[in-house]
Amino acid sequence: PALCAVLVVCGRSLWRHGRVRRGAHRALAGLRETGVVVLPDGAPYAYALPGGRRDRVVVTTAMLDCLEPAERRALFAHERAHLAARHHRFLLAVQLAARANPFLRPLRTAVAYTAERWADEDAAQAVGSRRTVARAIGKAALVSRGTPVATLAGLAAAGPVPRRVAALLGPVPAVRSWPSLFTSVGAATWGAAVGAAVSAMSSANSAVTMVLILHAATPL
Incomplete structure (x- = not known):
């Protein structure tokens, strides 16, 4: 839901x-x-x-x-x-x-x-x-x-x-640019970016779930 x-x-x-x-x-x-x-x-x-x-x-x-x-x-x-x-x-x-x-x-x-x-x-x-x-x-x-x-x-x-x-x-x-994926710094940077994106999507789902639960549990 x-x-x-x-x-x-x-x-x-x-x-x-x-x-x-x-x-x-x-x-x-x-x-x-x-x-x-x-x-x-x-x-x-x-x-x-x-x-x-x-x-x-x-x-x-x-x-x-x-x-x-x-x-x-x-x-x-x-x-x-x-x-x-x-x-x-x-x-x-x-x-x-x-x-x-x-x-x-x-x-x-x-x-x-x-x-x-x-x-x-x-x-x-x-x-x-x-x-x-x-x-x-x-x-x-x-x-x-x-x-x-x-x-x-x-x-x-x-x-x-x-x-x-x-x-x-x-x-x-x-001028700054993203480091190459094939370096240790680049792998860490891109990994952190992907992890942050996944975390954001997960937290979004959790936040909406919490809102719906609170809404259902709150009397009108």
Whole structure:
């Protein structure tokens, strides 16, 4: 029963996520099939809309008017980084994990922030200026009130903006990679990762079972 409850909750989240994406694409129906869509809207916002071969960056004229040409390039580079790295999949995965196990909810904020920082660094590398990306983020955050598609990533989206700006104005972060599986360190690291995943799934099942038991034992 506990596993069925988890599957139902996760299935509902997947359905809602798909509905939001389909609705966003339908809203752009009739427009040219280009990688960048500029909407004549007085509300300043921008976001990355994944769609497989129909990946698109959506931005309004109001947002573009707030940015200098170099900052616009930073904005587009940031959104394209989200699409290229398929960040929406990471965000969806952690959302489903949090649905399955409430103890994993803090991971949503951490993963969302990490995705934004990832896109920030990719954008800085693309435009050749970390300071330009920092300015673009700061300006976008000051004027943006969020996107009409809250589940999609954007320049002024999740993550403390001052912290992101400070990171861009600081030293370039060191490049790290996962160690090879065929080394002792790599085997230990990957083993720990797999063990953590299995433990998370087990704890999710236990948590849901406990909730159902408490619910059944508690008088109305």
